[in-house]
Amino acid sequence: MEATASAKYLRGSAQKARLVVDMIRGKDVNQALAILRFSKKRAAAKIEKCMRSAIANANEAAEKANVSIDPDDLWVRTAFVDVGPTKNMRRVRPAPQGRAYREQRHFCHVTISLSNDERPPKKGAKSQDTAEAKPAKLAESKKRKRGGAAAAPRAKRAAKKEEAEATSEKPATKKASKKKASKTEEE
Numbered sequence: 001m002e003a004t005a006s007a008k009y010l011r012g013s014a015q016k017a018r019l020v021v022d023m024i025r026g027k028d029v030n031q032a033l034a035i036l037r038f039s040k041k042r043a044a045a046k047i048e049k050c051m052r053s054a055i056a057n058a059n060e061a062a063e064k065a066n067v068s069i070d071p072d073d074l075w076v077r078t079a080f081v082d083v084g085p086t087k088n089m090r091r092v093r094p095a096p097q098g099r100a101y102r103e104q105r106h107f108c109h110v111t112i113s114l115s116n117d118e119r120p121p122k123k124g125a126k127s128q129d130t131a132e133a134k135p136a137k138l139a140e141s142k143k144r145k146r147g148g149a150a151a152a153p154r155a156k157r158a159a160k161k162e163e164a165e166a167t168s169e170k171p172a173t174k175k176a177s178k179k180k181a182s183k184t185e186e187e
Contacts, residue, residue, distance in 0.1 A: 001058065001061060001062060001065070001067065001069060001115070001116055001117075002058075002077065002113060002114065002115045002117070003054055003055075003057040003058035003060075003061050003113070003114050003115075004054060004057065004111060004112065004113040004114075005050050005051075005053035005054035005056075005057050005111075005112055006050070006109060006110065006111040006112070007046060007047070007049065007050040007053070007109070007110045008084070008109045009084055009085075009107045009109070010043065010046045010084070010107060010108050010109070010110060011046075011105070011106075011107065012042060012043050012046075012106060012107075012108060013106040013108065014081045014082065014083045014084070014106070014108035016041065016042075016043055017043040017047065017081045017108050017110060018080075018081045019041060019043075020036070020039060020041045020043045020044050020047050021047060021079045021080065021081050021110065021112075023035050023039070024036065024047075024051070024076050024079060025076055025078070025079045026075070026076060027075065027076055028072075028074070028075050028076075029051070029055060029071060029072070029074040029075060029076065029114065030072060032051060032076050033048065033051060033052075036048035036051060046110070047110055047112075050110050050112050051076075051112055054112045054113070054114045055071055055074065055114065058071070058074055058114050058116075059071065069116060070116075073116045074114045074115065074116050075114065075115060075116070075119065076112065076113075076114060077113045077114060077115040077117075078111075078112075078113040079110075079111070079112045079113070080110075080111055081108050081109070081110050081111075082108065082109040082110075082111070083108060083109075084106070084107030084108045084109050085107055086104050086105065086106055086107070087104070087105040087107070088102050088103075088104055088105075089102065089103045089104070089105055090102075091103045
């Protein structure tokens, strides 16, 4: 079951309210209420009121459908903030170079949707199948060469090194190479 609530024309900018809403998205209702209660943001009090309204809407919808619902099972399915109207007040604020800006009063609309359905698995969650496949992908990715214009000189150098190693063994030092060369001359 899903229930929504919206609060319109809340004082404050939408950008500041989104900071609060981002903290509660996807959380349990009790955890979200605790976050809102102890948040220092001014928008948190109004968003908490909207959250409590959504919980009441869920209970009301469950009663109408003759279904029992536990508020502790609810979680925040979606929560978003839309920009509301901006009221130009008749006051001015000093601006650079002798200009004057009008003060603006920002409003926003908050919408919260709660659900008691099964949560979708998180994208970052590991399953047994992916844990086994990961080492193979990792080894495969190390074998691949990087592309692009910057990688071309490196690829040429790497190819030359591989050819040199394949054709002859390199001695450890210059002295060893001189000794090896002198031995081959004597024979």
